[in-house]
Amino acid sequence: MCCGCRCGKCCEKTVLALMQKLNPGLGVKEIVRLLNLIRKRLAEEGNYQPPKQLKDEKDSSTDEEDCVDEVLKLSEVADDLKLDGKWRPMVVTLGLMYKLQKIQDDSWYDVESVFISDKERRRHIVDVFGFFWKYLFSISYALVLRKTESKKLQKAIADGVDVKEEDVIVMHMKDAKNLQEHAPDSFLIIHHDRKEIVLTLCGTKLTPTPSLGDIMLDLHADSIDYLGGRAHQGMAIAAENIIKVMEEPLQKCCRENPDYRVLVIGYSLGAGVAQLVTLALIKGKKLPEETKLYCLAYGAPPIFRSSEEFYSPKNIFSIVHHNDGLATFSLHTLTKLFLQVRAIDSLKLSRRNMVKLLRSKLVIEQTDSSGARKHVCNPEVLEKGEWKTILSKVESVKSSGFDELDMVGGNLFMVKRCEDEDYVIRHLNSLSVMRNLSSNLKLRSDCFSDHMPWGYTGLFKESGEGYDISVLDEYLN
Structure with missing residues (x-):
């Protein structure tokens, strides 16, 4: 009852x-x-x-x-929290914020310097990212069809990434009942033909059976002390557990193959953990000095901040699908979004007026010489009505009460696939510019689907053949 x-x-x-x-x-x-x-x-x-x-x-x-x-x-x-007793649909308020975010991003999002203009270079970059996305996805696919025997799973993974079974060095899959012992599924694989050692960290496992441990790692979004800074609690726990499991076999592989490079790759939850693992490897000097180390993180959210800017090494590459809104999700940005909604509601705008504002053309769409579409502010509309007041209210919200975390790494690529099978790539290479992306929860069309595995799979659908990772070396300095 x-x-x-x-x-x-x-x-x-x-x-x-x-x-x-x-x-x-x-x-x-x-x-x-x-x-x-x-x-x-x-x-x-x-x-x-x-x-x-x-x-x-x-x-x-x-x-x-x-x-x-x-x-x-x-x-x-x-x-x-009623302000005047009148109901205002949150979706309409979010619509106003969606339009405002487009003009707030004018100063960095559509400036010419962030675009990679050379078509051939774009193609080479996408081939690298596409190859390792498909690599990661093939391992995740083997897990979806997970065999009851570890030997069968090992064979399925080896077949998926085209290595011998004995080259799958470590398979770590533990859906722990204690969060302090949990980490996403991870695999250490050596590729003798490519002279690569690849540590793969999977995203939150939802199929065939959801991993409650992975989900709880995501949800433990408060920050804790880690590596001399503040880090996403769940991902820091996972990174420590991965280091415990993988450090010794990884070091052994490097000693036995001194001319091999190491790649740490991950998606979503696994991407954030991959970045922290890479930071731990660098800061702790856990690999031989001559070993070349790369990290490719797909859809990683803001997860770390320190007074020392060691967490922006150039060999950590973040890859963000064009409208991936979850890549800007943190406890800070979520709470800040709620506070901004409340700030707009405090203006007590009528529903009729809010809908009228939504229909106004605050943003003008332009296309530059490279074919990239840009959204710039329409100053005439901004000066009219309540837009300036709304913008002022939104920008007045600075603090959320939670730690503001940053995106890790020195190179971030926002990738969009065009209809002609070309790509638009924005390259952000400084912490100050990346903070424009990580300071707010970005409201975009397709912000959820662009983050999902099928979003990244569609992004890299026709790429990855004949990749040459040396194209990334040009961004290491």
């Missing part, structure tokens, strides 16, 4: 309690704590006062029932 509240809340409470009971080591309480912190941050920005019975987020004595109750209060925040 229902306890008197809405059935949806009863179901939520039951699911959360069950998750905590069945998986006590995966940190369900920590996720609830983070949600609670977001709620408090929103409350601090308005007239809403948190309930007096709200427990301190550091109170480790919170029992299972109380912990679950806290997250259910989140669903009531929208009601408690």
Whole structure:
């Protein structure tokens, strides 16, 4: 029988309690704590006062029932945060922000210097990224068809990446019940024909059976001390576990094959972990000095920040599909987005006026000589109506209450596939420019599908043949 509240809340409470009971080591309480912190941050920005019975987020004595109750209060925040009693669809507010983000990015997104203009160079770069995406995908595909025997899986992976079974050096697959012991599926493979040692870190596993451990690593998005800075908690935990498993066999491969290069590659969750693993290898000087090390990270979010800028080495290459919005997702950017929505709502615009603003042509689309489409601000429209006031409100939100993390690495490539099978590539090569991308949760059309595996597969559909990784060496200085 229902306890008197809405059935949806009863179901939520039951699911959360069950998750905590069945998986006590995966940190369900920590996720609830983070949600609670977001709620408090929103409350601090308005007239809403948190309930007096709200427990301190550091109170480790919170029992299972109380912990679950806290997250259910989140669903009531929208009601408690009423500003004038009028309902405004969030999708319309997000639409206004979508248009504003396009003009906010004018100063860096569409300037001529960020584009790679040489068509042949673009083709070579895409072939490298396409080859290793397909490499990573072939391993993930073997996992989807996962065999019950490790020997069969080893053969499937070896066949997928075209090596002998004995060249699959390490297969690490552990869906741990304790988050501190978990890491995404990872594989160390040696390619004698190409003189490469490849450490592959897979993304969040959703098929054939979702990995709760991977999902919880993603959700543990608060930051902790790591490598002399602050890092995404879940990914830092995973990176440490990967180092423990892979360090010794990786070093052995390098000693036995001193002229081989090492590549650390990953996607999404695996991409962020790959970047932290690469930083750990560099900072800890864990590989021979003469070993060439590369990291290719597909769709990696902001995960690290330090007062020392050692975390922007040029040999870490981030690859972002054109409209991949999840590559800008962090606890900071998510909370900041909520705060910006509240800031716009505080203007008490009428729904009619909001729709009228959405229909106005704030952004003008232009095409440059290279064929790249650019979106620039229409100054006449910006000066009219409430656009300048809305922009001022959005830009007034600076802090989220959480650590602002950066994208790791010294080279970031935003890649878009065109209809003529050519590519538009934006190249960002400094921390200050990359912060334009990582400082806000980017609202883009196809922001979810461009992040998904099929999005990257479509991006690199007809690339990867005859790749030459030396094209990346030109970006190491």
